[in-house]
Amino acid sequence: MTHAVVQDVAETALALSAPRWRAVAGRLGRACSFGLVGTILMLGGASTQAGTKPALPEDGLVVESGGEVRPVAAWTAMCARMPDECAVDTREPAVIPLNTALWRTLTSVNRRVNARIKPITDQAHWGVVDRWEYPDDGFGDCEDYQLLKRRMLVERGLPRRALRMTVVIDEIGEGHAVLMVRTDRGDFILDNKTNAVLSWRRxxxxxxxxxxxxxxxxxxxxxxxxxxxTANR
Structure with missing residues (x-):
C-alpha cells in the first residue's frame, strides 16, 4: 500500500467523520508493512499437524458495511487493464458456508502465497507510487499478495463475489490491503503479515x-x- 493509497485511505476516513480518524490520518505516510509473523496460528488454537482436523471458528460476526465510497485509484486503473478482476457476478453467493475443507483451503493458500512472494514497494517494482497487479514475477506488495490469493481461491471453485479486497488501517496506523472472505460464520481475513486466517475482529x-x-x-x-x-501476534 503506497503513499498514494495511504492518502486515499486518510481522505476516506476523514469523510466518515469519526474525530479520532483525524489523528490517525496524520500518522499515515509509508508503504504497507511486510513480513510474516513467526508461527502458523489457527483460530481457537487448533493444531495444523497433518491428519488433525482443524476446529472451525465460532465468531459469527460480520463487518458492518455502509454507503458507497470512492475506490482506491490504483484499483480503478487495474480494472481498466483487467476488467474480469473487478466484475461482480450477482448470480454467485455473497456469503459461503465455512466447513473444514474450506478452512484448510484458506489457510493453505494464505501460507503458500505468503511464502512464495517477496515484498517490494511499487516504486521499486514498477517505478510508480501505486499499482495493483498479480505478483507473477514473484514480487509484490500487500494488495498483490491478496490478488494472487483470490485468483488461487477462485481456481479452487470459490465465488469471487465472496472474496473482497479490503482497505484497512493496520496496527501501527498505516494503510494496508487484505482479502476478506465472507462466510456464514463471519468475515475472515487473509493477510501477508500473518499466516493465520483471523476473524476480522482479531x-x-x-x-x-x-x-x-x-x-x-x-x-x-x-x-x-x-x-x-487486538490480534495475538
Whole structure:
C-alpha cells in the first residue's frame, strides 16, 4: 500500500467523520508493512499437524458495511487493464458456508502465497507510487499478495463475489490491503503479515472500505470505527 493509497485511505476516513480518524490520518505516510509473523496460528488454537482436523471458528460476526465510497485509484486503473478482476457476478453467493475443507483451503493458500512472494514497494517494482497487479514475477506488495490469493481461491471453485479486497488501517496506523472472505460464520481475513486466517475482529485493524458485492462500487466499513479486539501476534 503506497503513499498514494495511504492518502486515499486518510481522505476516506476523514469523510466518515469519526474525530479520532483525524489523528490517525496524520500518522499515515509509508508503504504497507511486510513480513510474516513467526508461527502458523489457527483460530481457537487448533493444531495444523497433518491428519488433525482443524476446529472451525465460532465468531459469527460480520463487518458492518455502509454507503458507497470512492475506490482506491490504483484499483480503478487495474480494472481498466483487467476488467474480469473487478466484475461482480450477482448470480454467485455473497456469503459461503465455512466447513473444514474450506478452512484448510484458506489457510493453505494464505501460507503458500505468503511464502512464495517477496515484498517490494511499487516504486521499486514498477517505478510508480501505486499499482495493483498479480505478483507473477514473484514480487509484490500487500494488495498483490491478496490478488494472487483470490485468483488461487477462485481456481479452487470459490465465488469471487465472496472474496473482497479490503482497505484497512493496520496496527501501527498505516494503510494496508487484505482479502476478506465472507462466510456464514463471519468475515475472515487473509493477510501477508500473518499466516493465520483471523476473524476480522482479531486482526487489530480499523476497517475503512472494501469492494462491494452488488456492483463495482466500494462500500465503507464500520462507519470508520476501529475494532476493539487486538490480534495475538
Amino acid at each position: 486482526t487489530g485493524y480499523a476497517y475503512i472500505k472494501r469492494e462491494g458485492q452488488d456492483s463495482e462500487r466500494w462500500v465503507s466499513l464500520n462507519g470508520g470505527a476501529s475494532p476493539t479486539v
